[in-house]
Amino acid sequence: MTYQKLKGTADILPGESEKWQYIESSARDILKQYQFKEIRTPLFEQFDLFARGVGETSDIVSKEMYDFYDKGDRRVALRPEGTAGVVRSYVENKLFAPEYHRPMKLYYIGPMFRYERPQSGRQRQFHQLGVEVFGSKNASVDVETMLLALDLFKHFQLTDLKLVINSLGSNESRQLYRKELIEFLEPHFEELSKDSKDRLYKNPLRVLDSKDKKDKEIVKGAPSILDYLDEDSKEHFESVKRMLTAMTIPFEIDTNMVRGLDYYNDTIFEIITTNPKFGANATICAGGRYDSLVEEVGGPSTPAFGFGFGLERLILMLEHMGFDYPVSSLLDAYVVTIGEAVNEEAAKLTHELRQNGLSVEREFMSRKPAKQFKTADKLNARLVFTIGETELKERKVRVKDLTSGLENEVDLEELYTRFSEVYPTLLKSLEKEGE
RNA sequence: GCGAUUGUGGCGAAGUGGUUAACGCACCGGGUUGUGGUCUCGGCAUACGUGGGUUCGAUCCCCAUCAGUCGCCCCA
Numbered sequence A: 001m002t003y004q005k006l007k008g009t010a011d012i013l014p015g016e017s018e019k020w021q022y023i024e025s026s027a028r029d030i031l032k033q034y035q036f037k038e039i040r041t042p043l044f045e046q047f048d049l050f051a052r053g054v055g056e057t058s059d060i061v062s063k064e065m066y067d068f069y070d071k072g073d074r075r076v077a078l079r080p081e082g083t084a085g086v087v088r089s090y091v092e093n094k095l096f097a098p099e100y101h102r103p104m105k106l107y108y109i110g111p112m113f114r115y116e117r118p119q120s121g122r123q124r125q126f127h128q129l130g131v132e133v134f135g136s137k138n139a140s141v142d143v144e145t146m147l148l149a150l151d152l153f154k155h156f157q158l159t160d161l162k163l164v165i166n167s168l169g170s171n172e173s174r175q176l177y178r179k180e181l182i183e184f185l186e187p188h189f190e191e192l193s194k195d196s197k198d199r200l201y202k203n204p205l206r207v208l209d210s211k212d213k214k215d216k217e218i219v220k221g222a223p224s225i226l227d228y229l230d231e232d233s234k235e236h237f238e239s240v241k242r243m244l245t246a247m248t249i250p251f252e253i254d255t256n257m258v259r260g261l262d263y264y265n266d267t268i269f270e271i272i273t274t275n276p277k278f279g280a281n282a283t284i285c286a287g288g289r290y291d292s293l294v295e296e297v298g299g300p301s302t303p304a305f306g307f308g309f310g311l312e313r314l315i316l317m318l319e320h321m322g323f324d325y326p327v328s329s330l331l332d333a334y335v336v337t338i339g340e341a342v343n344e345e346a347a348k349l350t351h352e353l354r355q356n357g358l359s360v361e362r363e364f365m366s367r368k369p370a371k372q373f374k375t376a377d378k379l380n381a382r383l384v385f386t387i388g389e390t391e392l393k394e395r396k397v398r399v400k401d402l403t404s405g406l407e408n409e410v411d412l413e414e415l416y417t418r419f420s421e422v423y424p425t426l427l428k429s430l431e432k433e434g435e
Numbered sequence B: 001g002c003g004a005u006u007g008u009g010g011c012g013a014a015g016u017g018g019u020u021a022a023c024g025c026a027c028c029g030g031g032u033u034g035u036g037g038u039c040u041c042g043g044c045a046u047a048c049g050u051g052g053g054u055u056c057g058a059u060c061c062c063c064a065u066c067a068g069u070c071g072c073c074c075c076a
Helices: A017-033 A047-054 A059-063 A083-092 A139-155 A171-191 A194-202 A213-219 A231-246 A276-281 A311-320 A340-355 A369-378 A389-394 A412-417 A419-429
Strands: A044-046 A066-069 A075-078 A104-113 A125-134 A161-167 A265-273 A283-289 A304-310 A331-337 A360-362 A381-387 A396-401 A407-411
Touching: A017 A104, A017 A139, A017 A311, A044 A047, A044 A083, A047 A059, A047 A075, A047 A083, A083 A104, A083 A125, A083 A304, A125 A139, A125 A311, A139 A161, A139 A231, A139 A265, A139 A283, A139 A304, A161 A231, A171 A194, A171 A213, A231 A265, A265 A304, A276 A311, A283 A311, A304 A311, A331 A340, A331 A369, A340 A360, A340 A381, A340 A389, A340 A412, A369 A381, A381 A389, A389 A396, A396 A412, A407 A412, A407 A419, A412 A419
Parallel strands: A331 A360, A331 A381
Antiparallel strands: A044 A075, A066 A075, A104 A125, A125 A304, A161 A265, A265 A283, A283 A304, A381 A396, A396 A407
């Protein structure tokens, strides 16, 4: 084998691609219900956009970015997530202008890239669906968007899901909390894991969701970020909780939940599967509020809320629960050819049938009729049109209904010129008595 | 970045330090010259990831490398 796909990439082949189409179109339907509009942004951007937007200290930027220099010596990066590019586009195209309806609700579906070791539910090129809402600080935006996420998963009949929320407060209150947290952790410095030691001063909140057993023990006694929220953040979070409760949406609060990306404030959330098969990949959807990113990227101060989830993981989940994808194997007709002489007429017949809206496949390999019927059967064809030298001479074609087993013949010219009259009659003649 | 495990024809899967490397599926052809899930007979194929080494000889032993899978870190 001369060439092979790069590590962490995948070919989505027929059989698999139908699943993707189904998921994407279902998701688009729901997004439409919620009045989200699609936005398509480039797969690569200036490196700095991601570095700044996602956060320099995040793992994504520090070690997982797929970046390179182009021929113009520009440092570019394949997008590791969707938000930064959408925010850039929002700002660059001035979508904050007064003529646009506010808030602006956008979604995207597409490939993302992260340079890391592939494993179950994780690839270097993977796909995410994400949404961003710009221009409203209203807590009901938080709630609506979380409900949308839940709704998307509900649509695929996913169970074992859990909505977990937390609040990071305002940037100011978080600074305060950060200081307190460092003070709390410092006495335990030597007991902390290596990763946590590194993070203590760079991004101490990350220590909170450390997977290390000892860290977890230490963190148990840490102050809760919720105690440091200022009045606005407190009320915002209360409002979110009230609405969720009023709508009887079950949720949990995890005060130790933080974000790998640095731009969040106030409400953050995750949707987690409790299915043990997922292990470290339990989080299937994550998002939250990011009120300062737009400004950070050069736009006017604009509150925003969004989330993203990985389609590979969604498909994996559906696989685990044995989801039945609706089969769309509709083949109206298979054209059987007998003898080389009919090749051209078969081409015409196939074309005419397709012009009249039928989904048609034909025989190209000139196999014997029995094999062709077998194929028609396998492809789940409704009808088989048989054309051989006899039919060609008589300008007719035999038509068999594979369900009823009945066969009839029809004049070729009539079929070509008066299809809408001939075809229904033909179908009727092939129906079994009493059905 | 770290660890474990695997790599045989299109797919699945046996196997051995030594003449022609099983089998199943799929595919193709035949079973009175033109009709469909079954049965039967036959055929098919650039198969032992790649590069070294050990050996008289390696698909099977050793090393490296690439790739897959899984786990850790982190994340979707």
